[in-house]
Structure formats: structure tokens, C-alpha cells
Amino acid sequence: MLELMSLRKTYGALTAVDNLSFTLGPGDIFGFIGPNGAGKTTTIKMLSTLIPPTSGTATIDGIDVVQHPMEVRPLLGYMPDFFGLYDDIKVWEYLDFFAAAYRLPKVQRPAIIDSVLELTDLTEKREAFVQTLSRGMQQRLCLAKCLVHDPKVLLLDEPASGLDPRARIDIKALIAELGRMGKTVIVSSHILPELSDFCNKIGVIERGKLLVSGDVTSIVRQLQPARRLQIRTHGEVNGLRAAVEETPQVTKVAAEGDTLTVDYQGDLDGQVGMLRALVHAGHPILSFTETSMDLEDVFMQVTTGKVQ
Amino acid sequence: MTVNLRDLYRENAMMDEGGRVVRRFFRTGADTGKGLNYVIIGLVALFYVWFCAMIVRSHEDMSMDISLFQMVVMTMILPATVFTAISGERERSTWDALALTRLTPGQILAGKLGWRIALVLILMAVFAGPVWLSHMSGVHNVHPGLHVALAQVNLLTWFVLVVCLGLFVSANTKRSVTSVAVLYAVLLFTLILIPILISMFDLHTEISRVEDVMDVFAWLYTKLHPFITLDALSQNAAWSNQGDHMEPWSPVQWATILPGFYVAQAAFLLYLTHRSLKRLCRGRG
Numbered sequence: 379m380l381e382l383m384s385l386r387k388t389y390g391a392l393t394a395v396d397n398l399s400f401t402l403g404p405g406d407i408f409g410f411i412g413p414n415g416a417g418k419t420t421t422i423k424m425l426s427t428l429i430p431p432t433s434g435t436a437t438i439d440g441i442d443v444v445q446h447p448m449e450v451r452p453l454l455g456y457m458p459d460f461f462g463l464y465d466d467i468k469v470w471e472y473l474d475f476f477a478a479a480y481r482l483p484k485v486q487r488p489a490i491i492d493s494v495l496e497l498t499d500l501t502e503k504r505e506a507f508v509q510t511l512s513r514g515m516q517q518r519l520c521l522a523k524c525l526v527h528d529p530k531v532l533l534l535d536e537p538a539s540g541l542d543p544r545a546r547i548d549i550k551a552l553i554a555e556l557g558r559m560g561k562t563v564i565v566s567s568h569i570l571p572e573l574s575d576f577c578n579k580i581g582v583i584e585r586g587k588l589l590v591s592g593d594v595t596s597i598v599r600q601l602q603p604a605r606r607l608q609i610r611t612h613g614e615v616n617g618l619r620a621a622v623e624e625t626p627q628v629t630k631v632a633a634e635g636d637t638l639t640v641d642y643q644g645d646l647d648g649q650v651g652m653l654r655a656l657v658h659a660g661h662p663i664l665s666f667t668e669t670s671m672d673l674e675d676v677f678m679q680v681t682t683g684k685v686q
Numbered sequence: 687m688t689v690n691l692r693d694l695y696r697e698n699a700m701m702d703e704g705g706r707v708v709r710r711f712f713r714t715g716a717d718t719g720k721g722l723n724y725v726i727i728g729l730v731a732l733f734y735v736w737f738c739a740m741i742v743r744s745h746e747d748m749s750m751d752i753s754l755f756q757m758v759v760m761t762m763i764l765p766a767t768v769f770t771a772i773s774g775e776r777e778r779s780t781w782d783a784l785a786l787t788r789l790t791p792g793q794i795l796a797g798k799l800g801w802r803i804a805l806v807l808i809l810m811a812v813f814a815g816p817v818w819l820s821h822m823s824g825v826h827n828v829h830p831g832l833h834v835a836l837a838q839v840n841l842l843t844w845f846v847l848v849v850c851l852g853l854f855v856s857a858n859t860k861r862s863v864t865s866v867a868v869l870y871a872v873l874l875f876t877l878i879l880i881p882i883l884i885s886m887f888d889l890h891t892e893i894s895r896v897e898d899v900m901d902v903f904a905w906l907y908t909k910l911h912p913f914i915t916l917d918a919l920s921q922n923a924a925w926s927n928q929g930d931h932m933e934p935w936s937p938v939q940w941a942t943i944l945p946g947f948y949v950a951q952a953a954f955l956l957y958l959t960h961r962s963l964k965r966l967c968r969g970r971g
Binding site: 426427428430447448451452454456458460461462463464465466467471475476478479480481507523 | 699709
């Protein structure tokens, strides 16, 4: 559906995006993570055909975005980080204008507008003027505008920035629904918890370079080869630590308060055996949990924090 | 060709931009406020009626003076309606959304141009009332009807040129404030400052007295200047064909040719604007 091969963008001596390559399929929701100025917006603008790449190719549904931008555009829905709305027109008029601009037949437009309003939960605001909508509703309206022509790929640049917690939750649910509808979605953000709930793939970009990309689980496995266990005791933590360190598959143990964080390279049966042995040895175990890295951990592990 | 025109005018979402502006004006009052807009419209209507009544009462043909007045007023008004055409879209961050639709640069340009030309025609019609009323009711200093008609044709093409200049400037500036400044500066420079400089340096503006290249410039410049042509028409061919002031054309003949120059310039500016829009739609490096 969407394929980037060695995509590059330079502005004089500055390399904004450097040899970016990844592939996404229908239904993929790709979290594009990176600090401010990492190259996320530049990449999204190149994919949306708004700026030409310096070199490399990107195809959407097999069509080259550089060679055939006009053919690609109907396949795209692009929501910029800073978007504008026309003043003093009603919500349905705004959507009708864009539906007409995408050359949707006049007879079909009312039904399409109704369905995108319903999807974005703006049906009640159909007759409202766009400037009277809250920031969150305007974000949803912008997303509704991106959906009127039923694009296959959605490029959402910081879609939840500036929203209150409820509006953030609403927009996350909406993006997850779009993924279930089979659309390929690229969502850029530097707010990681925002992405962790609904992205099945991520890419971490820093200083224009894609540091890691792929399935969230495979990236975590790649970055964290050992299982990480957290063992909380009601008793004496040093004794528990000594007992855990005796287990052969344990590679690292760290204590904090009444909790041990353990890197463990064995399998699930081994974990069960270790827990049984600790309980048998009389350690008062309160909890025994396997934890995995979240996006924040991944981000902190792969990025250096340098900006260009 | 039929298909292209259909694309440009019948199946073009941009053609409703004028309707949007009008709806905005009457629904919410846009930036000025609904109440103030109605007050302004009321005052202008009152002034218009009073103006027409005064014209009838005067028994004088002031059609050419009103045409000159019309030129000043509309030359001031039109840039204000056009300077945000493209730069406003870019400034409001609506341009990208527009560029990503299936609208072609030609459709966008047609939409931006269409309602502004319609506005020019409406204003021309508004001024046509007093102009022809004065011409028909006047018994003193009567101008030939041909002169009055030619003046109106010259004005129409001049205003079209101003609109096209505005679109060109707007398409090539990122910010509306720059656009409006450039537009008014160009008009001020070409309509007022250069004529003042020509007069200041005593350059010859009659073909029979042209001596050097600067005189050629001055002669050509004054001939292309809409106010000067209109003024010559209003003075009933004071732009003489005799003696030192011999010119190749009478003002009437020149006023027949000049609209062609304005239309050609307007077409060239539209071509350049279309090129700029194509560049903007294609994406910027």
C-alpha cells in the first residue's frame, strides 16, 4: 500500500530526512515517533506530495508520489499539524466544499457528509459554524474533511496536539477505528503514550534517520532480548535478591524498595519454576509480573537526544 | 475546449467562493460585523440616491467626471477584494488542503477570478446608473455618447487588469500584508509617482516633441495611463491633432485601442498567475 525507499530531503547542507525506508500494508497504523525537528513533518509532506524529495522514491498503491502526484492525491487524506478552516461557513458546507473539490457526484454528497459526520461524532454540529467549534471538534472536522473522498492512506501530523484528555481519547478511538476499516494510517507524534494504544507499527526517527521501525512487539524483542520480571516482596529484599541471583537464567537483578527488577533469559516454564522455588523457600512474594518495554522505553533507548 | 470550460466553470467547487463571501457577509458580518455592514450599505444607498437626484437637478453632463471618480474609487476598492485571494489561503493554512484536492490550478484561478470579475461588473452597473443618467439628462457641456461608452469600456478593462494584477501579486506572496502593500505600492507608483516624475523632469509627452529615449518612455507611459486617456476623452479631444501637439491618434481612436492593451496585459498576468499556482500545487521544495 505504502512503500518508501531511500527517501531523502536536504535543504542546502541540512539533511532533514536521510534514506528513509519502510513499508506499510492496509490496516496498518504506523506511529511515527521522534523529537521536534526530527524530520516527521518533512516525511509526511513528501508523502502527501506537498514537497518533492531530493532523492529516493515513495509509492502509494503502486503509484510514485514524485512522478504522479495528481494520481496519488485522491488516495490520500492529509491532516497537517497546523490546519486552517474557512470562517463563517457551516460544518456541512465545509465538508460539501471539499467533497465537491474531490469531484464527488452532487447526489452522493449528502450521504457521504452524514457518514463522515457520524464517524467523527459531529452529527450534532452539522449546522454549526466552524469557528464556533472547540479545538477538539475542529480537529475532528479536519479529519472528517480528510475522509470525505474515502482515501486509502491517511497522513496525520500531530493529530492530538493541543487537545484536552477527553478529546485525545476521542481522536485515538477514531484513528483505531480507521485502522479497522482497512485504511493505512501514519500518525506522527512526540507524545508517546498517545500512540502506544493503537499503533501496530512504529518508526523512531531522529535527526532525519529512521533508527528502528517495524512491529511494536518485534522492536521490543529486538531491544529487550531478555524477559523483564518484577518481583515484589513483603519480606526482606536482600534475601530474595540472593535467591533470585542463584537462578541460572537470570542475567541481571536490580532492587528498588521492596521490588526486584530481573532480566531473565529462560522460558515460561522456567519462570514458573523460579516462582515455585522462591515461594517454597519461604519468601513472602506479593507479586510476580513480566513487564515489557513501552514506547517511552523504546524511544529513550534508541534516541540520543541530539537535535540538528 | 467545451470539456475544459465545463471543468473550469460548471464542475468547479471554487466557483462558489463568491457565494461563500456573500453568505459570510450577510450571515455573520465577516470581520466588520453584521450591524455595521448594514449601516454602511444603508448609508451608501442613501448617498447613491442623493447623488442621482443631484445629477438630475444639475442639468449638466457630468458623465466623464463621474467616470473619473469611478476610476479612482474602484481602483482603490478592487485591490482590497483581491489581495488575500491566494496569499490568504497560504496564511490561513488552507492552501495545502486545497492543493491536495482534485481541483486543477486553472479551476482554482477561475474560481478566484470569477466572482471578482462579477464584482467588477456589479460595480460598473452601479456606476453606470449615474453616468448615463447624467449624460441623458444633461443639457450643458454634453459629451458625445461614444466618448462616454469608450470611457466605460476603458474602465472595465482597466479594472480587469487591476484584478489580474492583484491575483498575480497574491499568488506570489506568502503573507497578505505583503500582498496588499505590494499591490498598493505598484498602483501608487504607476498611477501617481511616475507621472509626477515625468512632469518634474519636464519630459515631452507629445510625439512631435520627442527627443530622446526618456521622452519616448514618457510619451508611451502617458498614453497607457488610464486617467490621462480618460481625461483626454472628457475634454472632447483636447489631445489635439494640430501643431506641436500632433499625435498619431485622436483620443477616441486611442481609447478604442487601449482596452486591447489592458486585456493583453491582464491575459499575460493570468498566464503568470496560473504558472505560479501550478508551482504551488506541485509542491514547494
